[in-house]
Amino acid sequence: MEPRAIFSGRLLPYLLILPQLAVSLIFFYWPAVQALQQSFLVQDAFGLSTEFVWFENYVTLLQTPEYYHAIGVTFVFSALVAFFSLTLGLLLATMANRNIRGVQIYRTFLIIPYAVAPAVASVLFIFMFQPGLGMIARALQRNGVDWNPVLNGTHAMILVVIVAVWNQISYNFLFFLAGLQAIPKSVIEAAAIDGAKPMRRFWTIVFPLLSPTTFFLIIVNITYVFFNTLGIIDTATGGGPNGATQTLVYKVFQDGKVGTDLGGSAAQSVILMVIVVALTAFQFRYVEKKVHY
Amino acid sequence: MVEHRRFGNLLPHLILLAGVAIVAFPVYLAVIASTHDNTVIANGQMPLYPGTHGLETYWNTIVSGTGRTTRAPVGGMMLNSLIMAIGIALGKIAISIISAYAIVFFSFPFRMAAFWTIFITLMLPVEVRIFPTYKITSDLSMLDSYAGLILPLIASATATLLFRQFFMTVPKELVEASKIDGAGPVRFFFDTLLPLSVTNIAALFVILFIYGWNQYLWPLLITTRDDMQTIVIGIKKIIDVHDALTEWQVAMATAVLAMLPPVAVVVLMQRLFVKGLIETEK
Amino acid sequence: MANVTLRDVRKTYPGGFEAIKGIGLEVGDGQFCVLVGPSGCGKSTLLRMVAGLETITGGEIDIGGRIVNQVEPAERDIAMVFQNYALYPHMSVYNNMAYGLRNRGMAKPEIDTRVQEAARILEIGPMLERKPGQLSGGQRQRVAMGRAIVRQPKVFLFDEPLSNLDAKLRIAMRVEIRKLQRRLGTTSIYVTHDQLEAMTLADILVVMNGGQVEQIGNPLHIYQKPATTFVASFIGAPPMNLMPLASDEIASQLEGVGGEAGILGIRPEDFLISSEAVPGGIALELTVEAIERVGAETFIYGARQHDKGGIAARPGELPPGEVIVRIPGAVAPAIGERIRAIAPREKLHLFSADGRKRIEL
Numbered sequence: 001m002e003p004r005a006i007f008s009g010r011l012l013p014y015l016l017i018l019p020q021l022a023v024s025l026i027f028f029y030w031p032a033v034q035a036l037q038q039s040f041l042v043q044d045a046f047g048l049s050t051e052f053v054w055f056e057n058y059v060t061l062l063q064t065p066e067y068y069h070a071i072g073v074t075f076v077f078s079a080l081v082a083f084f085s086l087t088l089g090l091l092l093a094t095m096a097n098r099n100i101r102g103v104q105i106y107r108t109f110l111i112i113p114y115a116v117a118p119a120v121a122s123v124l125f126i127f128m129f130q131p132g133l134g135m136i137a138r139a140l141q142r143n144g145v146d147w148n149p150v151l152n153g154t155h156a157m158i159l160v161v162i163v164a165v166w167n168q169i170s171y172n173f174l175f176f177l178a179g180l181q182a183i184p185k186s187v188i189e190a191a192a193i194d195g196a197k198p199m200r201r202f203w204t205i206v207f208p209l210l211s212p213t214t215f216f217l218i219i220v221n222i223t224y225v226f227f228n229t230l231g232i233i234d235t236a237t238g239g240g241p242n243g244a245t246q247t248l249v250y251k252v253f254q255d256g257k258v259g260t261d262l263g264g265s266a267a268q269s270v271i272l273m274v275i276v277v278a279l280t281a282f283q284f285r286y287v288e289k290k291v292h293y
Numbered sequence: 294m295v296e297h298r299r300f301g302n303l304l305p306h307l308i309l310l311a312g313v314a315i316v317a318f319p320v321y322l323a324v325i326a327s328t329h330d331n332t333v334i335a336n337g338q339m340p341l342y343p344g345t346h347g348l349e350t351y352w353n354t355i356v357s358g359t360g361r362t363t364r365a366p367v368g369g370m371m372l373n374s375l376i377m378a379i380g381i382a383l384g385k386i387a388i389s390i391i392s393a394y395a396i397v398f399f400s401f402p403f404r405m406a407a408f409w410t411i412f413i414t415l416m417l418p419v420e421v422r423i424f425p426t427y428k429i430t431s432d433l434s435m436l437d438s439y440a441g442l443i444l445p446l447i448a449s450a451t452a453t454l455l456f457r458q459f460f461m462t463v464p465k466e467l468v469e470a471s472k473i474d475g476a477g478p479v480r481f482f483f484d485t486l487l488p489l490s491v492t493n494i495a496a497l498f499v500i501l502f503i504y505g506w507n508q509y510l511w512p513l514l515i516t517t518r519d520d521m522q523t524i525v526i527g528i529k530k531i532i533d534v535h536d537a538l539t540e541w542q543v544a545m546a547t548a549v550l551a552m553l554p555p556v557a558v559v560v561l562m563q564r565l566f567v568k569g570l571i572e573t574e575k
Numbered sequence: 576m577a578n579v580t581l582r583d584v585r586k587t588y589p590g591g592f593e594a595i596k597g598i599g600l601e602v603g604d605g606q607f608c609v610l611v612g613p614s615g616c617g618k619s620t621l622l623r624m625v626a627g628l629e630t631i632t633g634g635e636i637d638i639g640g641r642i643v644n645q646v647e648p649a650e651r652d653i654a655m656v657f658q659n660y661a662l663y664p665h666m667s668v669y670n671n672m673a674y675g676l677r678n679r680g681m682a683k684p685e686i687d688t689r690v691q692e693a694a695r696i697l698e699i700g701p702m703l704e705r706k707p708g709q710l711s712g713g714q715r716q717r718v719a720m721g722r723a724i725v726r727q728p729k730v731f732l733f734d735e736p737l738s739n740l741d742a743k744l745r746i747a748m749r750v751e752i753r754k755l756q757r758r759l760g761t762t763s764i765y766v767t768h769d770q771l772e773a774m775t776l777a778d779i780l781v782v783m784n785g786g787q788v789e790q791i792g793n794p795l796h797i798y799q800k801p802a803t804t805f806v807a808s809f810i811g812a813p814p815m816n817l818m819p820l821a822s823d824e825i826a827s828q829l830e831g832v833g834g835e836a837g838i839l840g841i842r843p844e845d846f847l848i849s850s851e852a853v854p855g856g857i858a859l860e861l862t863v864e865a866i867e868r869v870g871a872e873t874f875i876y877g878a879r880q881h882d883k884g885g886i887a888a889r890p891g892e893l894p895p896g897e898v899i900v901r902i903p904g905a906v907a908p909a910i911g912e913r914i915r916a917i918a919p920r921e922k923l924h925l926f927s928a929d930g931r932k933r934i935e936l
Contacts (some may be wrong), residue, residue: 007399016395019388019408020448027445028414031425092312095305109313109562115555117507117525123548124319133337186661189395189628194647194675207667208460227420231509237531249420256424272421
């Protein structure tokens with residue numbers, strides 16, 4: 001990357017980058033280093049002395065059933081949200097891509113969920129699914145389903161998945177729409193002349209050409225579930241019942257609040273850092289290569 | 294095309310309407326609930342049309358809070374959210390634009406190192422460094438303060454990347470003409486670059502405002518005083534689901550108030566919002 | 576039989592804009608029909624209506640004896656070559672060509688035979704496994720044609736397929752397309768804005784303007800006897816000289832013609848530089864203003880003495896007062912020199928004052 005045209009000035013550039021570097025170093029890097037450091041330490045019961053134990057914290061972690069459970073929860077949560085939110089987003093985008101009137105109005109409505117905070121979205125759905133007074137909860141009861149997300153782990157998971165899917169619809173919709181609009185109309189026409197009916201056109205031409213966008217969105221949705229659903233879980237289920245909705249990040253949050261095992265908590269954070277790096281690296285490789293609007 | 298689509302143009306409309314219904318229904322319900330009395334709601338008798346208690350509920354919510362589950366009026370919480378959101382948005386924009394400016398238009402030792410340092414912060418969202426960051430904020434005595442709410446979140450690789458990308462499209466000739474006209478780097482920045490960047494700044498502002506307003510984890514951790522709470526975390530206290538005495542109408546009114554500013558921003562500035570969304574993901 | 580017939584075809588857009596204003600056309604089996612005209616004249620719209628990519632507001636389109644107004648593109652047994660080729664970017668060249676056949680449920684071995692044969696004809700055999708992104712413009716164009724010919728359709732439709740190629744390639748491909756079409760004998764409709772392409776390719780030439788047909792016929796016939804001033808100036812380059820004349824000028828210059836105002840047309844190549852008398856014809860005094868030598872011939876731009884005011888210039892028409900004369904070879908008069916250009920009566924074209932009618936001399 002070549003600088004555009006060089007301004008002289010020894011001091012100025014450093015002054016310009018100073019604020020961002022300062023914030024980055026103080027609030028991003030230093031904590032990260034601390035977490036890394038702490039993950040190699042173990043404190044005694046009174047917090048008086050610490051001992052350097054290499055990877056012992058990690059090993060312990062990987063032998064804890066709760067940790068694997070959290071991995072499973074996060075995995076299932078991501079898969080469900082990615083599948084449903086992407087499918088809905090794609091369906092809505094393909095419909096919005098036809099030249100129909102009023103597309104702007106539909107789009108205006110469909111972007112609303114993005115603006116709603118995950119925690120607030122959670123509250124909206126808690127209200128609808130609250131056993132006893134929620135509209136949907138009562139409808140379920142009337143139809144014989146013993147709906148109770150407080151006691152039933154599966155119900156709890158369903159609830160948070162629904163909230164997350166709702167929250168992410170806008171994002172998927174907008175990006176799929178952009179991806180669809182980037183496909184030249186003449187290619188679709190050529191396929192029509194080539195004897196492909198609408199459904200066949202969709203699966204053999206549109207969907208393959210949409211794959212960079214799809215990959216990109218899968219990663220984004222996974223990242224969202226990993227890191228942005230804490231508000232949902234905290235308000236709706238508190239990670240329960242019995243860890244049924246405890247994702248990896250939520251576990252760090254809960255374990256850290258209790259505060260007894262700083263080393264373990266730090267180790268969890270470091271593992272999450274590695275996951276972020278992997279996801280981001282993946283995303284940049286794909287975005288760089290094929291996606292262009 | 295001359296094509297026999299079943300139901301003609303009806304299908305897209307049906308599906309899109311269904312989509313809008315799914316999207317709008319929870320919001321609609323919240324608005325309705327905020328206008329009814331709590332006993333009606335708690336008995337599961339709430340109708341689908343608005344009730345008559347709206348004004349009263351909103352007034353109580355904003356001005357005096359519920360008295361039971363939270364002692365802070367929601368009006369104050371909204372103010373905190375506003376300050377935080379605007380602070381984060383402006384803060385991110387300000388420090389990113391000058392960083393990008395330095396990286397693109399200057400040549401200095403460690404330039405690339407600086408760039409990578411900023412870039413890598415992308416991989417360190419707050420959720421990954423929760424407690425160490427908390428400790429540092431605490432050590433700096435920034436707990437329960439606006440500075441603590443805002444500063445730790447304002448290093449932003451995305452904004453810097455966006456500005457950098459944009460600056461790289463600025464023709465070299467513009468800078469050279471500026472130099473010939475006797476403008477130094479500071480004049481160039483304010484007179485030429487900034488006006489050119491206005492649309493990008495506006496688009497970014499929309500995205501970052503929403504990001505800031507909707508923050509949950511960080512404000513939750515570092516605010517203990519009720520009067521420093523933001524509305525997004527204040528809601529949680531109101532609807533503690535294990536407490537059967539939840540005042541639902543207040544909770545829903547709070548939810549509506551919590552949604553109002555970001556939704557308004559997104560809807561009114563739709564074009565900028567979509568542009569910002571797509572630009573920041575490139 | 577795969578002829579294409581258009582009867583009073585119309586298209587009006589929802590906003591009220593009439594893009595096609597009642598066009599009738601008959602293309603016989605195996606004939607090559609070219610639709611030519613300036614941008615916006617409706618030629619592409621008409622082609623797309625034949626393809627089924629645009630709806631028809633009125634009239635009938637008949638392919639091989641069947642009225643296809645309501646028939647989907649896939650059912651019309653046509654193939655189309657698009658201006659930007661519209662190849663499937665994610666499929667190999669082989670699959671691009673096989674796609675249409677697979678959609679119709681053809682057996683694999685037969686698909687392979689057809690694709691290989693088409694590849695052989697178009698000389699794209701070595702590229703069958705590549706993707707369109709790896710090919711040059713000319714190669715992509717041939718793949719687009721290959722995709723069309725494997726279908727063995729009743730009609731080929733071409734939408735300005737050569738516009739995106741460089742000049743040399745365009746000329747080479749033009750010849751290829753014509754040879755191919757003759758060999759296959761498939762009825763073809765071809766759209767272009769390039770009058771040279773139109774002249775060289777067409778069996779039937781259709782000159783269009785503003786959603787209407789200006790003239791239909793054999794290219795040479797259209798060249799020699801244009802029906803309107805639009806056709807006269809559109810076909811042939813450099814364009815025909817068009818000189819508006821008042822009624823008395825017509826009466827004095829041309830014997831035997833009625834006394835109304837009109838437009839006189841003479842092609843640059845029909846002039847001769849000479850001081851001889853030319854009974855029944857036209858003689859012009861010109862002052863040479865510019866000279867263009869292209870090697871085999873020279874174009875002289877001259878200003879007419881006794882300037883006549885007149886019609887505002889239309890695209891392709893000369894500003895009033897300026898005349899282009901073509902002479903063979905490279906020997907030309909100097910700039911500023913006065914020359915006398917003559918044209919015999921049989922080379923003159925006369926049109927009504929509004930340019931819409933041809934008057935026989």
